[in-house]
Amino acid sequence: MSTTPRPKSHRTELTGWGLTAPTAADVVHAVHPSIVDDAMAAALAQADHPGPRSANRGIVARGLGRSYGDAAQNAGGIVVDATWLDGIHDIDLETGRITVGGGVSLQSLMERFVPLGWFVPVTPGTRLVTVGGAIAADIHGKNHHVDGSFCSHVTSMTLVTPTGPHVLSAHSDPDLFWATAGGMGLTGVVTEATLQMVPVETSYMLVDTERAVDLDDVMDKMLHGDDDYRYSVAWIDCQSTGSRLGRSVLTRGDHARLEDLPARLRSNPDKATAFVPRQLARVPLTPPSGLLNPLTVAAFNEMWFRKAPTRQLAKPHHMTGFFHPLDGVGDWNRLYGPKGFLQYQFVVPDAEGETVRRIIERLTEVKLASFLAVLKRFGPGDPGHLSFPMPGWTLALDLPVGYPTLDTLLDDLDAWVLEAGGKIYLAKDSRLAPETFRAMYPRVDEFSTVKRRVDPDGVLQSDLGRRLGLCGPGAP
């Protein structure tokens, strides 16, 4: 008999941000780091119990639930709600090095540290992600071509595994560090991390905005101009066809210095460094069928394109609007209706821009509406075994579930991406086939070897891991 008391838990149905594939798990609120240890021990006790392998239901951490698919779900097992690990443990305002709990959100870091002159090294399109989640997905932002992905800025972390806690850096234990970077939580629970922040003078960005008439135009502008900017991203209208296929709005910029700002902000440094995010609206309930259909999306895309200036230089924008426009609308994922939606994000090498075109063409052919398709050019990847970024083009598309041939359509796109030497982002995935995943991530065996070292009993599990054959009874 195990003597470990099982921490208090509640069986709860969970989904990812896409609201698809709900499964139920025992959610443990990690109100203190010791509860993560207790939950890990309870999962281990279950695995040690004699019985079929399927009785080992495992454990995984969950942050703010912004992964689109099933990464932070663990059917029948334990899910550690890590958002309680929100302490700020150490700060050095001289060097910008901070040590924080794994459950601290990037929003919280921005609220606290932007006024003190420090910004997060990498932010995705939402600031409502935790530091632990950012490590698990090795997230990227608009500055990937300059600064790389999140884990390149993590100087150390505490990882609670079934074989005990590890304090590690990329130097002390490169294997475990880089298996954890992009490892989708399957190497342990990040309870603490030390980050190197980047210095900023204000909470504003100086932004250049320009329209691109088609896909060639935007790719050309990004290939030849991105290096002049720290941040760069293009929004693509995926409904324009023919000669306007891939028409885009390209926004690029850098942090504004105080002297760059208009006089009313320059004279008021508190205002120039303020970071007070506001939710402008909230989607109060799930509309019965998606409000986002080809008609509404076409109207929105037309409006978005028209409202963008043909060319505008050095315009100050607040960080919130530049980095996280959708965070102003609470629960916007409900707009897709009860069936939910998924995000298809892939990367292909620089030379495979044609694959991006083929995919956009295919989607316009079938009139599958994508609300806000985002194109970005990545710089070099980092050594993470399952880390997503690699040099090339990444395109992210939100697609409603319920379109009749979505399954085979996306399987076809997977094949094109694979053929081009590309891959799908696991933090967005909710439908990849196990064999396609293995072909896209050839270092998966290296990852599994490191995972077995810290998790010999296969306790670290998630729905995503089970679906892709990374863990559970089907794992190698």
Added chain:
Amino acid sequence: MIDAIGRPQSVLVLGGSSEIAQAIVAGLVPARCKTVVLAGRPSERLDAAAAAALAAGATTAEVVAYDTTDIAGTPAVIDAAFDTFGDIDIVVAAAGALGDQAALEADPLAAADLITTNFTGLAAGLLAVAGRMRRQGHGRIVVISSVAGDRARKANYIYGSTKSGLDAFAQGLGDSLVGSGVGVTIVRPGFVKGRMTEGMDAAPFSTTPDAVASDVIGAIASGANVVYSPGILRWVFAVMKLLPRAIWRRMPA
């Protein structure tokens, strides 16, 4: 796991020789369902169904001896399937027999056997399945009911009442599983042309095992609670249920 588009990776069929179930399996296997477990009375037909699943691309296709009338043995069969094959995403409860109404009326014990096959035994099996699925925290149970259960008819009320019972049971089971990660889909086919109805005159809106399977796979993907097959029967039977009994009684066999 069932993915975001509703594609399962494993299926267990209770009543593996059923033509509808075999058509469902044939539809699921090419769409990533690589583990197939067929529980049923051992027969060449059952073995052939497993071989067909392997040929279609399943990596595991196994046959398990199961008889709905062996109620005492049922929980062990279900447990063994879940223990051996790991998580099971979809369980299709397809066991059932039509019986010959006139013969059953003359033989009360045979009628009781049919009720055990179609309802009592299957209900026990479904409870065992629900327990395992609740523990694994995910999955979908597909119960093959029938429009014959929507309103018992003079010509086949023994069969009809078993489906009525099964249908009501499945509705309650589905409600009891809300929030558990497990869903129940009730399928109400009309007259299905096939082995079970060989030699009978087809009723209006008759269908085929393949057509029913296609509707079932759609319902798995959408997570529907109830699906009529063909879909128009939902409206036909909404009216049928309202007919005065004196008229209903005179409906042709």
